[in-house]
Amino acid sequence: MEIVGRVADVEKLVREARADGRTVGLVATMGCLHEGHLTLLRTARAAHGLVVASIFVNPLQFGPGEDYAVYPRDLDRDAGLAAGAGCDVLFAPPVAEMYPQGLDSMLTYVTVRDITDRLCGASRPGHFRGMATVVAKLFNIVAPDVAYFGQKDAQQVVVVRRMAADLNMNVRIVAVPTVREADGLALSSRNMYLNPAERQAALVLSRALGLAAARLKAGRRDAAAIRKAMGDLVVGEPLAACEYVAVCDPVTLRELDRVEGPALVALAVRIGKTRLIDNLLWEG
Amino acid sequence: MEIVGRVADVEKLVREARADGRTVGLVATMGCLHEGHLTLLRTARAAHGLVVASIFVNPLQFGPGEDYAVYPRDLDRDAGLAAGAGCDVLFAPPVAEMYPQGLDSMLTYVTVRDITDRLCGASRPGHFRGMATVVAKLFNIVAPDVAYFGQKDAQQVVVVRRMAADLNMNVRIVAVPTVREADGLALSSRNMYLNPAERQAALVLSRALGLAAARLKAGRRDAAAIRKAMGDLVVGEPLAACEYVAVCDPVTLRELDRVEGPALVALAVRIGKTRLIDNLLWEG
Numbered sequence: 001m002e003i004v005g006r007v008a009d010v011e012k013l014v015r016e017a018r019a020d021g022r023t024v025g026l027v028a029t030m031g032c033l034h035e036g037h038l039t040l041l042r043t044a045r046a047a048h049g050l051v052v053a054s055i056f057v058n059p060l061q062f063g064p065g066e067d068y069a070v071y072p073r074d075l076d077r078d079a080g081l082a083a084g085a086g087c088d089v090l091f092a093p094p095v096a097e098m099y100p101q102g103l104d105s106m107l108t109y110v111t112v113r114d115i116t117d118r119l120c121g122a123s124r125p126g127h128f129r130g131m132a133t134v135v136a137k138l139f140n141i142v143a144p145d146v147a148y149f150g151q152k153d154a155q156q157v158v159v160v161r162r163m164a165a166d167l168n169m170n171v172r173i174v175a176v177p178t179v180r181e182a183d184g185l186a187l188s189s190r191n192m193y194l195n196p197a198e199r200q201a202a203l204v205l206s207r208a209l210g211l212a213a214a215r216l217k218a219g220r221r222d223a224a225a226i227r228k229a230m231g232d233l234v235v236g237e238p239l240a241a242c243e244y245v246a247v248c249d250p251v252t253l254r255e256l257d258r259v260e261g262p263a264l265v266a267l268a269v270r271i272g273k274t275r276l277i278d279n280l281l282w283e284g
Numbered sequence: 285m286e287i288v289g290r291v292a293d294v295e296k297l298v299r300e301a302r303a304d305g306r307t308v309g310l311v312a313t314m315g316c317l318h319e320g321h322l323t324l325l326r327t328a329r330a331a332h333g334l335v336v337a338s339i340f341v342n343p344l345q346f347g348p349g350e351d352y353a354v355y356p357r358d359l360d361r362d363a364g365l366a367a368g369a370g371c372d373v374l375f376a377p378p379v380a381e382m383y384p385q386g387l388d389s390m391l392t393y394v395t396v397r398d399i400t401d402r403l404c405g406a407s408r409p410g411h412f413r414g415m416a417t418v419v420a421k422l423f424n425i426v427a428p429d430v431a432y433f434g435q436k437d438a439q440q441v442v443v444v445r446r447m448a449a450d451l452n453m454n455v456r457i458v459a460v461p462t463v464r465e466a467d468g469l470a471l472s473s474r475n476m477y478l479n480p481a482e483r484q485a486a487l488v489l490s491r492a493l494g495l496a497a498a499r500l501k502a503g504r505r506d507a508a509a510i511r512k513a514m515g516d517l518v519v520g521e522p523l524a525a526c527e528y529v530a531v532c533d534p535v536t537l538r539e540l541d542r543v544e545g546p547a548l549v550a551l552a553v554r555i556g557k558t559r560l561i562d563n564l565l566w567e568g
Contacts, residue, residue: 007452108396108416108450115391132392133451140452166392167417168291168424 001083003075003090007098007141010091014050014142017088022049026144026171028135031055031092032072032189036179038085040148043176045086052142053082055092059103061130072189091142098137110136110167112159118253119155119246119266120277131156132163139164139171147171152178152186154266154279158253178278180206186278193274201239202271205278208233212247212265216282223247223256226265234269243268243275250281260284285367287359287374291382291425294375298334298426301372306333310428310455312419315339315376316356316473320463322369324432327460329370336426337366339376343387345414356473375426382421394420394451396443402537403439403530403550404561415440416447423448423455431455436462436470438550438563442537462562464490470562477558485523486555489562492517496531496549500566507531507540510549518553527552527559534565544568 004010014024025044029037037053044051055078062068075092082090099106109129115121116128139147149157157175164171179187184206185199194202208230215226227245234242248255250264259282266279288294298308309328313321321337328335339362346352359376366374383390393413399405400412423431433441441459448455463471468490469483478486492514499510511529518526532539534548543566550563 011454106450107398108394108447110392110451111395112392137452140454143454163392166390166421167394168421170295170424170427 001079001087001090003079003092005091005093005097007093010052010089010141013089014052017050020049023145024048024050024052024142026138026142026147027051027053027087028138028147028149029053029055030057030071030189031078032074032192033078033081034179034187034189036150036152036187038081039179040150040176041082041085041087043174044146044148047146050089051087052089052091052144053087054138054142055090056098056134056138058098058130058134059095060099060106060133061127063124063126066124067190067193072192098134109133110163112163112166115155115162115253116159118248119244120268121155123243123268128155128159132159135160136163136167136169139169144171146174148174148176150178151175151281152188152278154250154264154277154281155253158251158264184210186276188276190274190276194271198239198271198274201237202269202274202276204234204237204240204271205267205269205276208245208267209265209278209280213280213282216259216263216265221258221260223259223263226259230265230267234267239271241270243270285363285371285374287363287376289375289377289381291377294336294373294425297373298336301334304333307429308332308334308336308426310422310426310431311335311337311371312422312431312433313337313339314341314355314473315362316358316476317362317365318463318471318473320434320436320471322365323463324434324460325366325369325371327458328430328432331430334373335371336373336375336428337371338422338426339374340382340418340422342382342414342418343379344383344390344417345411347408347410350408351474351477356476382418393417394447396447396450399439399446399537400443402532403528404552405439407527407552412439412443416443419444420447420451420453423453428455430458432458432460434462435459435565436472436562438534438548438561438565439537442535442548468494470560472560474558474560478555482523482555482558485521486553486558486560488518488521488524488555489551489553489560492529492551493549493562493564497564497566500543500547500549505542505544507543507547510543514549514551518551523555525554527554 025048027040110132230245245267261284263282268277309332311324394416514529529551545568547566552561
């Protein structure tokens with residue numbers, strides 16, 4: 001595996017692989033790799049001649065008061081894990097490589113309206129604009145045939161898919177199922193912020209989703225009742241503060257009245273100071 | 285020359301040319317081709333194995349009350365002219381091909397801030413967002429090595445260059461000098477809106493630029509004085525209404541106090557109902 005920090009270097013490696021007739025898979029991450037990321041890498045490895053992972057804690061997608069400064073960074077550890085999962089090129093640029101004129105002189109943004117105002121977007125203004133912008137940059141740098149994203153960040157998948165379609169980006173977006181701990185907690189780099197009591201309380205997210213799944217399987221179709229039951233369950237956990245519970249259309253992210261077809265059931269909960277998200281896709 | 289209306293068809297033609305080792309030049313137009321566009325095509329022809337021209341009157345970059353509905357469209361005439369100038373592929377999509385879900389369901393925009401608020405941007409809110417978005421789409425569809433733009437639309441060149449750099453688009457932007465009538469009028473598809481008296485009055489734009497050039501050549505450096513002299517000249521033309529006169533930095537588009545290096549001298553003038561622009565690049 002090659003570790004590169006410069007845009008020109010990753011572009012050169014991709015060009016060479018393409019000249020060899022290899023296809024390119026991209027896994028864009030913020031590092032602090034866990035089994036979820038490694039599953040994305042293994043999925044890409046099975047499909048492509050060249051697997052590129054990016055590690056970039058993108059300042060543009062963090063709001064004031066969010067955890068940009070303290071977000072865990074450990075390139076040596078990440079490099080070992082990525083190589084073990086089949087990564088060929090690890091692109092880990094410094095901020096000045098991605099924003100060479102500085103953040104204040106970055107004038108161009110990719111904005112996706114409407115769907116970015118909902119769910120996580122409501123409490124994280126600017127987040128999806130920063131995410132979409134850096135993903136567009138990475139797509140232009142790596143020119144992947146396929147980009148792999150974790151279904152855990154469901155809204156990210158929806159926004160990236162929409163951006164790629166709206167802007168005719170020549171890339172296929174594949175969502176890979178969420179990887180969970182044995183007790184149900186969805187893997188997230190932010191789980192490491194949790195103390196043992198919070199770690200236990202964090203199970204409220206997957207439990208709420210389990211409750212929704214049980215109701216849907218039982219034929220219950222009233223979305224508001226499902227949201228209410230999930231919210232009540234979260235409220236019953238003293239260490240948890242519910243930010244949102246959504247039972248929405250999986251493309252438009254508009255809240256549903258009744259679940260008559262596919263639905264995205266999603267929630268965001270603060271456990272202490274740590275904001276966690278989780279979701280399930282109901283196929284309908 | 286092949287005329288195609290579908291994204292998939294132009295992508296296929298480009299892929300085949302690339303497989304042959306040909307490079308790709310793109311000339312993005314709104315049709316109603318004139319000698320300015322044909323110069324762009326001939327410039328591309330001299331440099332590339334595949335020359336693609338797009339003709340698309342992009343509804344996203346017209347404001348309410350602008351000339352979207354009446355903008356001249358004549359594909360047969362344009363096709364003959366493009367073929368004669370060396371175009372290989374003429375991509376002329378219907379609106380529904382570029383915005384398949386409709387304009388209201390187009391959620392993604394490329395926005396370039398700051399430099400799009402200046403000059404033409406001040407009186408055409410949304411114009412540069414619509415232009416940047418459709419140019420990003422065309423870049424993704426055609427994946428050109430080089431895209432050619434007329435220097436007549438100076439701010440468009442600045443915005444597209446900035447977008448390409450900020451988003452790591454893998455394309456070189458080349459500005460081709462403005463083509464003029466013998467009497468100095470810059471070629472524009474909108475010149476055809478002018479009646480004979482207006483056509484004569486329209487010379488005030490190139491005359492104002494000539495006045496600026498003469499002052500700069502004479503060593504005059506006071507930008508405000510140049511703006512004032514140009515504005516006075518425009519005001520002296522009864523059929524003309526001055527929208528702006530700028531003597532600005534050619535990258536940031538910020539107005540200059542003194543012209544100590546390169547400068548963009550630009551103006552927009554209404555002649556009757558027709559809005560015309562022109563500019564000169566002072567190398568400093």
